[in-house]
Amino acid sequence: MLNTISPYQENVHDKLVDIWYRAVCLTHTFLEEKDIEFYHQMLQNGALKEVEIWVDFNENKEPTGFIGLDRSKIEMLFVDTNYHGKGIGSRLIRHAEKIKGSPLQVDVNEQNDRACGFYKKFGFVQTGRSELDSSGQPFPLLHLEYKAPAQ
Template identity: 75%
Template sequence: MLNKIVPFQEHYHDRLVDIWYRAVRLTHTFLTDKDIEFYHRMVQNGALKEVEIWLALNEDEVPTGFVGLDGTKIEMLFVDPHYHGKGIGSQLIKHAEKVKGSHLHVDVNEQNEGAHAFYKRYGFIQIGRSELDGSGRPFPLLHLELKR
């Protein structure tokens, strides 16, 4: 399934927040409901505007996933759970490589084994680890880098 990749458009904001929420509920099983609500408020209230967002749109122009970039760092990558395993995440990373070069970085929650495995399959290698996430919460991060 090949999606069209387009830059962020404001009218998709709520749909992207919904994709984020459903994907996190499915994949971030180590988070409590309170944790998810904390991060959900951040995403709802402007986190998407702090990064360069690229959307994957299906043939009906409905977002199926998105990647948020800050320079060469992938700050967020979320795919609608209905589309997991269909290559959308890889397509979004390929687009990031096209616009930013192949020296990409990403931090992934250590407890999110699925995401870590996904990035590893794509060719990212671990270059470091932090005990706390970017909000200072006790969710260790693995620092990964793509070198081609």
């Protein structure tokens, strides 16, 4: 499988929003439909343009996942549900580390067991916790940090 990682391109915007939507519906089981719709509108209406987006493309040049960065903080990481468990999330984090350096930070919903497990398996450690998410909603966040092992 020959995947490539490229900067955000406007022509894949709707595909990235679809990847986000399907991944959130699968993994964010603690959200109600109205909550998903709230965040969906944010993403649809420009949230992808507020961060530095890198997209993983498969050999058919179809997006399979994406990571959104604000300096060294991962603001979003979503992988197409058809590609979960295939190393795309890890590849996107390694790309972020390559271009941003270490440490990397991420806030993850405490109730999202899959994401918490993914980041901890990758080597992120908890540095804090907030009761509210960045939109002021009552979805607790775990603040995590990853420091690359010394070479």
